[in-house]
Amino acid sequence: MILFDVLTFVGVIGCLLFFGLFKNRSVQSESSYLFAERKCNVWQLTCTLVMTEMNTSTLFSFAGLGYLAGIRALSLPLVFFIGLIFYALTVAKKWKNLDAYSVVELFRKRYGETLAKLASLALITAMIGFTATYVKSLSLLFHPLFPNFSPWVISLILIGITLMMTLRGGLVAIIRTDILSFLLMCLIIPTILFVSYRAAPKTSLVFPEAAQILPTRFVVSLIFLTMFTYILAPWYGQKIFSARSPKVARTSVGLAAILVFLFYGAGVLATAYLKGAGISLNSPDEGIPLIVQSLLPTGMKGLAFATLFAICATTLSGVWSAMSAMVIADFWKCRPEGNYKRGLMLTLAFASISYLLGNTLVDRILAKLILANIPVAxxxxxxxxxxxxxxxxxxxxxxxxxxxxxxxxxxxxxxxxxxxxxxxxxxxxxxxxxxxxxxxxxxxxxxxxxxxxx
Known part of the structure; x- marks a missing residue:
């Protein structure tokens, strides 16, 4: 990136830090730190749900399949649309009516303490796997910009920035940064699609090898797995608990389903056009970063990299926060009026675990994301x-x-x-x-x- 892009990147990150740090001192109670006082409206909740779902791991993986399978890869964003609509229809209102600290509270009420702890351990294990893949995707995104730095150093710096934005303010800070990140994404993702389309406007996106690369059975299996894993997702449950009312919860999830499909779909189409333009990739996962580096105009590159960072950072911080809430609710004693420090220390601990695993165990991002869903399903x-x-x-x-x-x-x-x-x-x-x-x-x-x- 040239100097102007670097300055743009730094400026956007500075804005994200400001939004995350703004009035953090007002967040004193555990309830405020973990659930934003349970007062989120439709706009706030929709933004934070979309940014919770949007992550660079899935974006790069789906876009990579767009490069390989063309328009057929739109079936992958459709998986998320169906999964979130199923969530909205079956459990969104019920989770808000429960209004607990953790989704595992339902298991405790219905099945007892032992089974609740088993469920909590299963979910925490899955979330550790998810966050490790998010860390890996951050390293993949920024390594081409800093080829002389190891993935360990790059991910350490990026995790440090993420923690600076959200660690002190908890869910309140996460929602603030989610809203700004959502607005940035509404600008950048369509722009990425537009510049890619402009590179190959008359290209057919129906690839002859698509059915072999993306079998129907694989897509159908993902639809069912997503439907029956998302309903349990603690990172959604925590956000639903922060809603103002059950109606706000259901409406927000429904809107998030539509927006998530559109954003991921744009990423799929962008890399499909990239292949149509005859551009070769060392790895399909590199499609979106290459579009940003090679096709976006000066100034937009820095903005795009900052937005892609925000997409992953907000997801990471949201899942860390949900894990912290689960540990407090399921293994410690809840203290809604207690101070925020337990949640802060747990968030820091889970960030460290994600950093270590993301740099040691994760190789293929999409494969590991799916595998981590076994204990959830x-x-x-x-x-x-x-x-x-x-x-x-x-x-x-x-x-x-x-x-x-x-x-x-x-x-x-x-x-x-x-x-x-x-x-x-x-x-x-x-x-x-x-x-x-x-x-x-x-x-x-x-x-x-x-x-x-x-």
Whole structure:
């Protein structure tokens, strides 16, 4: 980048820091730090939900498949649209009505302390995996700009900036930076699509090899997995708990579904046009960074890199915050009027873990993102039954979780990524998880008096 782009980048990061740090001293209570006093309106909640979902890991992975499979890769953003609409229709209002510290509170109320802790550990494990991939994607994004620095150094600097923006203010600071990041993204993502289209305006986006690269079975399996994992996502649950009302919660998730599809879809189409222009990539994941570096005009490059950083930083900070809230709620004692320092220290600890794992264990981003969903999908039956059925027993819920974990891990080990393990995991594993929960509840049912009080 030339000097003007560097100055633009620094200026935008400075604005993000200002928004994140503004009036942070007013955030004193644990409730304010973790849930923004539960007063978010539709605009605030929609912005923060979109930015929670938007992350550079998924953006680069989806865009990479756009480069390989063309317009067929729009089926991947469609996966998220369906998953979020399912969330809005089934659990958005119910989570807000619960209005807890953690999504695991439902498991505690319905199935007891032991099962709640098992669910919490499963979700925290998954979120550690997610945040590690986000750190990896940040390194991939900025390494071409700083080729003399190792990924360890680059990710350390970027995580440090992220923590400066959000660590002291918690969810209040996260929402402020989410709103600014959302506005920046509304400018940059369409611009990336436009300059890519301009490079190859008459190119067909129907690629002959698309069906082999992106099989229908893979997409269908992702749709079902997304539907039954997003309903449990603690990073969404925490944001829903911050909503002003159940109606605000459902409306915001519905709007977020549309916007997420449009933003990811634009990334897919941008790299498809890139291939149509005859531009070769060392890796499909490099499509978006290359468009930013090579096709955007002076000034926009710096703005784009700052926006891409913000996309990942806001997701990272949101998931760290959700993990902190879960540990406090599920393993410690909640103190809504206590000070913010427990949440701050936990956020710092989870940031350190993400940094270490992102630089050691993550290689292929999309593959690791999907794999991290195994413990989340295993909880799907217990969650939906907790909201919609009084007959499901703790034993049935426990059995469904064990079967879900075993089946998901078994499919990965037996079939592997090359054998399309997600198909067998989703199409056979999800029904098996639900069936085992029903059978377990039949074999060891709840006593009638407990059923009537839940």
């Amino acid at each position: 295993a909880l799907a039956f217990a969650l939906l039954a907790g909201f919609y059925s009084k007959k499901v027993s703790p034993f049935g819920a426990f059995l469904s979780i064990i079967v879900g974990l075993g089946w998901g891990i078994g499919c990965y080990l037996h079939f592997g990524e090359a054998g399309l393990y997600t198909w067998y995991w989703a199409i056979y594993g999800l029904p098996l998880t639900f069936l085992s929960g029903i059978i377990g509840s039949y074999l060891k049912p709840l006593p009638t008096f407990q059923r009537n009080t839940r």
